[in-house]
Amino acid sequence: MTSVLPTGTSKPAASGAQRVGVLLVNLGTPDTADAPGVRVYLKEFLSDARVIEDQGLVWKLILNGIILRRRPRTKALDYRKIWNNEKNESPLKTITRSQAEKLADALADRTHVVVDWAMRYGNPSIRAGVEALIAQGCDRILAVPLYPQYSASTSATVCDEVFRVLSRLRAQPTLRVTPPYYDDEAYIEALAASIDGHLATLTFKPELIVASFHGMPQSYVDKGDPYQDHCIATTNALRRRLGMDETKLLLTFQSRFGNDEWLQPYTDKTMERLAREGVRRIAVVTPGFAADCLETLEEIAQENAEIFKHNGGEQFAAIPCLNDSDAGMDVIRTLVLRELQGWI
Numbered sequence: 001m002t003s004v005l006p007t008g009t010s011k012p013a014a015s016g017a018q019r020v021g022v023l024l025v026n027l028g029t030p031d032t033a034d035a036p037g038v039r040v041y042l043k044e045f046l047s048d049a050r051v052i053e054d055q056g057l058v059w060k061l062i063l064n065g066i067i068l069r070r071r072p073r074t075k076a077l078d079y080r081k082i083w084n085n086e087k088n089e090s091p092l093k094t095i096t097r098s099q100a101e102k103l104a105d106a107l108a109d110r111t112h113v114v115v116d117w118a119m120r121y122g123n124p125s126i127r128a129g130v131e132a133l134i135a136q137g138c139d140r141i142l143a144v145p146l147y148p149q150y151s152a153s154t155s156a157t158v159c160d161e162v163f164r165v166l167s168r169l170r171a172q173p174t175l176r177v178t179p180p181y182y183d184d185e186a187y188i189e190a191l192a193a194s195i196d197g198h199l200a201t202l203t204f205k206p207e208l209i210v211a212s213f214h215g216m217p218q219s220y221v222d223k224g225d226p227y228q229d230h231c232i233a234t235t236n237a238l239r240r241r242l243g244m245d246e247t248k249l250l251l252t253f254q255s256r257f258g259n260d261e262w263l264q265p266y267t268d269k270t271m272e273r274l275a276r277e278g279v280r281r282i283a284v285v286t287p288g289f290a291a292d293c294l295e296t297l298e299e300i301a302q303e304n305a306e307i308f309k310h311n312g313g314e315q316f317a318a319i320p321c322l323n324d325s326d327a328g329m330d331v332i333r334t335l336v337l338r339e340l341q342g343w344i
């Protein structure tokens with residue numbers, strides 16, 4: 001059996017039929033919806049220099065002295081509003097697991113392909129995922145960061161962690177990584193079908209749709225992160241596909257964190273402005289999230305709905321993420337099969 005031991009003690013991979021591993025990876029989420037659970041998660045997340053690039057002394061003081069003392073309590077309350085109590089886990093975990101299970105079913109006839117899933121922060125960890133695949137005989141691994149739009153703070157840090165795990169191995173598996181898929185036809189088609197499908201179930205006709213993406217500091221984009229360009233490309237492709245212009249399908253950025261300037265226009269300010277300008281009925285879609293999570297289920301569907309209504313809006317619909325829907329699974333399967341060419 002292939003050993004997963006620190007360099008110097010591992011054995012070469014066993015000979016014989018080797019397998020191909022596919023590891024779906026999403027951002028991560030707390031293990032428990034209480035302050036201690038959220039604190040552990042936030043500490044790991046916000047100590048990543050891909051997320052907060054300046055990890056200097058001032059940041060460490062702010063993180064340990066202020067953020068990790070206050071934020072876990074308030075965020076735990078938010079997590080409790082969306083928690084999957086049946087499984088006692090966050091929706092991000094439930095959905096990512098289901099995506100992996102459905103992908104495994106779709107690839108069932110390729111008996112040498114093994115599918116697993118992991119979280120960049122928290123559990124199940126990337127280390128556990130890679131080790132489990134290797135233990136099952138995988139000498140080739142395809143890592144699938146579940147972010148349609150690339151950013152260093154999401155996609156790159158997944159690769160960093162996978163390589164960190166591999167760096168401890170003498171007998172490394174061969175690695176591939178799926179590229180960002182922000183303008184992939186399968187993805188745009190799935191989004192369009194999902195939007196059309198959900199609009200058809202509403203009891204009202206939205207005057208416009210807001211496409212809200214997770215934000216990031218403007219300075220990261222100024223230094224070369226292509227994330228904003230990818231979000232714009234997705235929105236433009238969706239506009240073309242849905243026959244909507246920029247007054248009917250708006251692009252905004254949510255989840256501002258800290259005091260720096262983040263990508264604009266901000267989602268919450270846009271909700272306020274639209275309602276004040278007389279818009280009464282809107283729908284919000286969140287194309288940057290492969291799975292529903294705190295940022296969509298709480299921040300959009302609850303917080304931003306309230307902002308819109310508080311300022312005079314009347315009807316607000318949050319369109320679910322692609323999740324493990326048939327359309328969503330089409331996207332993941334297409335990406336994975338394309339990247340596995342030559343391996344299966």
Ligand SMILES: C=CC1=C(C)c2cc3[nH]c(cc4nc(cc5[nH]c(cc1n2)c(C)c5CCC(=O)O)C(CCC(=O)O)=C4C)c(C)c3C=C
Nearest residue numbers: 027028029030051075092151153214216257288293294295
């Ligand atoms: C989908 C793309 C995401 C990008 C880009 C992103 C950048 C980014 N995020 C933070 C800070 C926080 N994000 C938080 C939650 C969170 N972020 C994403 C995705 C992206 N983040 C998801 C899917 C989630 C939800 C996870 C869940 O448990 O459901 C949080 C935690 C919540 C909170 O305390 O507000 C923080 C903090 C930064 C600083 C950043 C770019 C640099």
Ligand SMILES: [Fe+2]
Nearest residue numbers: 027214255295
């Ligand atoms: Fe985030």
Ligand SMILES: [Fe+2]
Nearest residue numbers: 255294295299
């Ligand atoms: Fe948020």
